[in-house]
Structure formats: C-alpha cells, structure tokens
Amino acid sequence: MQDFFLNIVWLVLLLPLLAAVINLLFGRVLGAKAGWIATGLVFLAFLVAVGVFIDVLNRPGGAPFEYDVYTWIPSGDFKVDIAFLVDPLTAVMLMVVLGVGSVVHLYSNGYMADDDRPDKGIARFFTFLPFFIFSMLILVLSNNLLLLFVGWEAVGLSSYMLIGFWYNKKVASDAAKKAFIVNRIGDFGFELGIMLLFVNFSTMATDLRYTDIFKAATDMFNSNQPLLLGNMTIICLLLFMGAMGKSAQFPLHVWLPDAMEGPTPVSALIHAATMVTAGVYMVARLNPLFVMAPDALLVVAIIGTTTALLGATIALAQTDIKKVVAYSTISQLGYMFAGLGVGAWVAAIFHLVTHAFFKGLLFLGSGSVIHGMHHAGIHDPVESQDIRNMGQMRKRMPITFWTFLVASLANAGIIPFAGFWSKDEIIGGSILRGNWFVGGLLLFAAFLTALYMFRLVFVVFFGKDNVPKEAAKVFDGERVERTMPLLWIPLVLLAIPATIAGFLGFPPDMGWIHDFLSPVFAFATEHGKEIEAGFTQPTVLILVISTMVAIIGIFAAWLAYFRQTDMPATFSRLMPGLYNALLRKWYFDEFYQKIVVDGGKALAYGLWRFDQKVIDGAVNGVAGLMSRWGGRLRRLQTGFVQGYALAIGVGVLALVTYLFFILPKG
Amino acid sequence: MDQVSTVSQTTGVPLAWFLAVGAILFCLGFIGVLTRRNVLVVFMSAELMMNAVNLTLIAFSASLNSMAGQNFVVFVVTIAAAEAAVGLAIIISMVRQKPTVDTTDMDLMQE
C-alpha cells in the first residue's frame, strides 16, 4: 500500500469541509450534536493525516508528492491548478493543524455548551471552526501560490467570523474588523509580491507552482540575469509583508491582542497555534526565494527580533490573562521569524510545532480559568479575565494548574519541555551563524518570557487570593473542573506533546525533525552558513546560558509576584513612564489612532471636500449648464414635424451652397 | 423608319433640361411638404419629390448608357407603392383615433 494515504490526501480537506457544510445546512436542527459531528470529522481527518504523515516518512529522501485535482483557471498560457503538494513541511503542518485542531474541537464542545448567552450559536461556531481547518489545510496543501493565497484569505475570513463570533458585543465586532483590515494591509503586499513573481517568471512558471517558480528563479539567479521587474529583495519583502500581517509581526501586530475578543478555543486554535503561523509557513515554503535575497532575510530577522522583544515587554504589564498569552504569542512568532531570518529554517518550523502545542495549551488553560470564573458567577468578560481577580487557583483547578505550568515551563524555555529545545535552537542558530545581536536580543526576550509567564503563574495560581467572596465560595464548594471533563481532557492531551515534543529536535540541529525537514530546505542550507551542530561546545554553552536566563526570569517573577508583591507597585511608581508605555502597549494603538485613523479621516475629509467642491461642482456645473441650455433649446423641439423638415431643407441649402458655390471658388 | 428616325424623337434636347425639370419639381414638392397642413397633400408632395428624383435617374441612365438608373426607378416605384399603402393605412388609423387630417393636430407623440 505504497502512498495509499497520499492518494487520498483530498480526504483530509474534504472531511472538515463536510463538517462545515453539514453544520451550515442542518446546524439548527442538530443543536449540540453539531459540535460532535465537527469534532468527529476533524478527528477522522487527523487520522487520515497521520496516514499521510507515515507515507511521507516512507518516501525515500522526503520526495515531494503532487496531487492534481483539476485545472482551476485555464487562461491561455496562464494555468492554475487545484493541486496539492505533500512534502515533509506539509506533513508537519498537517499534523499540527489537525492535531491541535481536533483537540480544540473537543474542548469547544465543553466550552461553548456552557455558554450562557441566549443565542449560543453552536451551529455557527462549528460551521466556522471546521471551515477554518479546511482553509488552513488548503493553505498548507497547495502546490502553487495562488491556491495558497486562496487558503490565506479563507483563513482570514474564518478568523474574522470567529473573532466577531459574539457579534452583539461591539468590542468583538470591532476587533474582527481591525483584524481583517490590518490583514488587508499585509495582503496588499503579498498580492503585489505574487504578481511580481508572475510577471518575472510567467514564461517558465505559468501555473505559479512552487517548484516551477523555484526552478525559474534559480536559473535566473545562477545566470545572474536581472529580473524583468523589481528584484528578488523587493519581491521577498512584499511577500514578507503578507506574512507580517497574517503572523502579527511588528508593526502589523496590533490586531492579534484584540482578536482575543473571540471565544477562547478560537484564540487557541487560530490566533496561537495555526493561522498566525501561516506567515512562518509561507516564508519557510518560499525559502529558495528568500535565500536569494539576503537583504530581505535580514529584514525578516530584524522584524522578528523586534517583535519578540516588543511582545515580551508588553506582556509584562497586561492584566488580562488572554492578552498576556496573546502578546506572548506575538513574541514567540517573532522568534520564529528571527529564526527564519538568520537561516535557522528548521529551528523556526520546529518552534512553530512546539509553540502550537504549548501555546494552544496555554490558551485552553486560560479558557478553563475563565470558564471557571464564569461558573463561579463572574460573567463580565473583562472581570472574568482580569488576573487581579484571580489567585490561589492552584487548589481550585489543579489539572488546569499543572497543565498550565507545563505550558509555562515550555514557553519559558526550561529543560526538558518542548519550548526549550526549539527556542534554544533559534537563539543558538542565530549566535552560531554570527548574528550576535539578534541572538543577544532574543536571549533578553527569553528572560522576559520567563518573567511574564511566571508572573501569570504566580498571580493566578499562587499568591494572594483576589477572587471575590461569592465566587470563592463556589470554587471552594465544588471542584469546578470535575463537572467539565471536556475542559480538562484536552488540556492533558495537549500537555503531553508540550512536554515531549522537544525531543523531536534532540540533539540540537541534528535531531529527527532536522533530518525529516532537510529536503525542504536543501536549497536554503546549501546557500546558508554551515554551523556546528549537536552537542558541540558552543551549542551546549548556549543551552546552559539560555537555561540560566530563563531560570533568572522565573526567579525574578517569583521574587516580584510571590515573595515581595509590592515590588511591581514600587517599580511602576519609580518609572511611571516605562510602566505606562508597557501598559499601553508602547502606544501602538494610540499611534495608529493618531496617524492612521485620524490621519486617514482627515485625508478622507479633505478628499470629501474636494469631491464636494471640485468634482461635484464640476459635475453639477456641467449638468446645470446642460439643463439651462437644454431649457432654451427645448423650444426648438416643437414636435411639429414639418418644422423639422424645414430644418433639413435649410441644411440641404447650406450644404449645396457650400459645396457648389463657395468651395469651387475658395 | 430608318435608324435615325428612331432616335430623332429625342434629338436636340439637352440633358440639362431634364435635370432642370427634375430639380424644379423636387423643390416644388419640397415646398408642398413644408407648407401644407393637410397630411394627404403633404404625402402627395412627397410623391412628387420622388418622381422628380425618378426623372433625374432616368435622364442620367440615358446619358450614361446604363440600365442601372432605370432599375433603380423600378425599386423606387416599388417602395413608393409600399409607402403609400402603409402611409395611408397609418393616416386612416390615426384619423380613427382623432378625426383630423391636420398635421398640427397630430401630436400624439408630443410630450
């Protein structure tokens, strides 16, 4: 049964779509069953994906497998297929998307069922969620850029619909719009990039297939031929702009924290584990192009590092549990891009995988806490997510605590949890490749990561009990978790990979995942810098240093938020400017409000005035002139036919006079 | 009769005279179309104009030694007959709507 599952790879796509369609059509009838249908079908898709994964494993040398479905756009020389490419990178993405996806589906059954809103919208939720899985799968399975873009936009659409799932909440619908619009900015660049690729390589890659584009680009690169339009750096930067939007990189990161207005499972699946990594996937997928543009890669590294620091610093001061995790996501995405930028391709994808597990887990854990707060009678969304209303949750929700702790350790980068290996590989990769600056900053960000993660852990699960009295009674009266197995089973399921997934990349730079993914990045590694790998001295040194840094971060958190809880207050008193800057997210929203929104409004107002005065004036003026003249000329139109005939006669007379009496003489 | 006599009936008349008669009749018809109020007379004036054109066509046909002009006249007569039939039918149905043949009163399409 060679490649049996590869040949039914379409099934992976079809099952979530089927779930979406069923719930779209019959969701109202199915009620709560809609969730189980979606979960079942997505899990089935996961099983098929496992088969696909095993098939890919068995293919010699990770040879890519292409599956043509049909020609989508046949237009002369331009031809785009609906066709799939399954290679190790795709296989890894399939596992992540469907693995986390099925767990989140399972979790959503519990989370959404207890929703106390009048319109539960379970059917709607379980239409969008499988649809998102479907879109994401199109994105990762596509073998050409245009189909990738279809998936790219479709995940954006489902993200929009799920952020604004509680559409009657104004903040939610605003956040949805914000996410959509900010993403459009990135997509603008992405589209331009695709068009430039098409313009330059259309003769050789008429169908925008990756393989054809790479071949065409490599040929041009090797022969030192200049491109027809633009150059590789511009193309790669434009493509990266799309990634910046989708993966919430500075300065387009502003939508992601707001996206937390959506239901928590959505945050876990879309805005932590999968969709936001689409940009990372895309850059990794197009690695041969980026390798040809070292300047663009440098920009990727700089943006990634900046974002990593930015997210980590802002996360320090946030009080909303989901916002903290959201900024952590931004920060970790920054790590991934930094890894891509310095050429640690596999490390970036590795981090993508581990991050998907532990960040999904973090979100689901926060969801559990929030759900518990709801259960305890705190229904206001702001109150129930505020960490200042929490504390001592360790005893009240032990499973949540332990899994959350695992995820925090993974995120902070403590050996041997998943995040440690992947994050260290990025830091180590950048230092070993000579990017000391990037590595140093990332190391500092790692300290911050440990700090904010354990700030969360200490404040929420230990520390002072800030839970309101009535709610505390509910918590103490019963074990909230017990009543909701659907909420803790997924946590455990995710905690396992969050703990052990790091060993996929063990030993560093020589692990299984590196072997597995190496064919994908063959071209990039050929042109990149070879580094010393495995347990060599520098690697071990970096491992030790980063562990130390993380432990220092945890210690600092312990000190500030457990031992001497007045320290943060003192800090904010001493440096109010810095504290406020962190609290206000480095004033990005204010900046965009002032520059983009107000500026846009002012510009729009100006244009509106221009339109009113000049354009409308011209149009109305012309119309008015016509109307005035028409009013005068109307009198000629008597409706008296013989009058018209007379006019014809006069015309004939004039013509005859001109042609026979004036023209011959002149 | 000998050969000469067969053409003798037309000899001596300049081509221009035929054309001149055609032009005069055409302009008379034109004036009639413009001035008369009785729609039937307007119609007849139009017929006169058409006949003037026919005369011109035949005169040129003769001078150019071509049958094309005469063939044209056949078609013009055909169309004139058709036009007369349809036009008069229209006048009849119009008179049924409004019993008048005055062109100034025929203003159904106006406003």
Next chain:
Amino acid sequence: MGDISIGDVKIPLPPLGQLVFLPAAGLAIISGIMMITRRNAVHSALWLIMAFFNLAVMYVMLGAEFLAALQVLVYTGAILVLFLFVIMLLGLKEGPKLGGVHAAQLVAAWPVGVILMVQLLLIILFSSQPRSVHIGDIIGNQQVVWNNELVLAQGGNVQVLGQTLYTQFLLPFEIASLVLLLAIVGAIVLSRKEEPAEVEEILPALGISLGRRSLSRSSQEDQVEKKLLPALGVTYAPDATVKEYEQPTVDQPDAIGAGTTAGVELPKEK
C-alpha cells in the same frame, strides 16, 4: 425637321424633341405648382395625376418606355387612385377641404425652396457636361442614349430592363418583393377595425386568437372574457385584488405619524 415657310419668311422650327419636351415639361411644372397650392385635396390629387402623365412623356423621350408605362399604371392608376379613395373614405367634412397652410412655414419654406431650386438650376445649366451633351448626341462611337440598335437587337427596352433586373439586381428585387409583402400585411393590420363584440366572443371559443392590438386592455375584451370564461369553468376576477381590498379600519385615529399611515385617510390639506 424642316422649317415652316410663310412666304419668304422661314421660321426655323426647333427640333422635334424640343417640341415634345417643352410642353411636357411646362405642363409638369405648372401641375406641380397647382398641386401644392390647391386648397382642395381632391384637386391637388388631380393635378398630381397631370404631373405624373407629363413625367411619363419625358420617360418615353428618354427611351424608358417600360417605366413610362409603369408610371402611368402604378402612380396614376394605383397610388393616386388610392389617395383619392382615402380622401373620400375618411369622409371628413373638412378632410378634402383642408387647404390651409402653415403661415410661419410659408414664410420660410418658399424662400428656402426657391433658392434651392435656383441653385440647382444654376448648377445643372451652367456646369459643362449636361449642358453640352444632348440626348442623341454621339460621343466617341456611342450615342448618348442607349444604343437603340443594341436595345432593339436585344428585344427592346423591356427585355433589357428585365434582364438586368433579374440578373444584376436580383437580390434587391427579391428584397423589394418582401418589402411589398410587409407593406400589404402592415397596411391591413394598421387599418383594420376592431371586430364587433360578437365576433370576438365567438373566436376564442373556436380557438382563434386575435392577439392584443393595444397595450391597454379594452373594455370590449374584458366583456368578452366575462361572458365567455364562466362558461368554460374559469372564474373571472379582473382586478380582484383591487376590488376586494378593503380599507383597514383604524382604531386609533392618533396612529397618524406613529409610523404606519397605510389606509389611514389623511386630513386634506387646505
């Protein structure tokens, strides 16, 4: 042609062609003038017949005998008679008598027409060729009228015309026949009177449709259907929606301005 000699005085006679042409042309022009100036439409028509006859004479002079015959038969025999028929059919008191002219048009039309006429005459009479070329002249080897010998050798004017008409002008000829057919049908449709109600009543029962001749439904048609359809087992309810619609009674007269004013009789504005 010779001259007329009265004693010693020889009066040179113009060529025979001119003797025929001049009266015909003069009569045609006079008839034309009379036609457009007579107040009575019947008189106009009669003058027009006169003009047509004189034109036929000129056709003969130009060697177009068949067209001359056609002129007499079709124009005077058919079209003008049709005109006269119509004038009398209409039976309007003022119909034939309507001799009025548009005063304003008169002021403009006569100058325009006359100037145009003068210009055309100037063009015709003072441009070189038509003036110098006489019918019957021989230019080069050819006579300037078709070569009668040739025409006769081919069987005369009618045959030559027929040959060209059915060969060179076959397609236009066929199209002309279609135009005539259309004119016949059109004339019938346009001038047809609506059938009396009894006929209309019978025809649908026979499965014959007369079609609809006007955009608005005539009361006749409504009546026919009202009578006929119950017999066929069809309930007839024209404008049922309008008739069965009752104005909703309004409990609260205050409802005006409360959003819905449907069916509420608004106080009339003064």
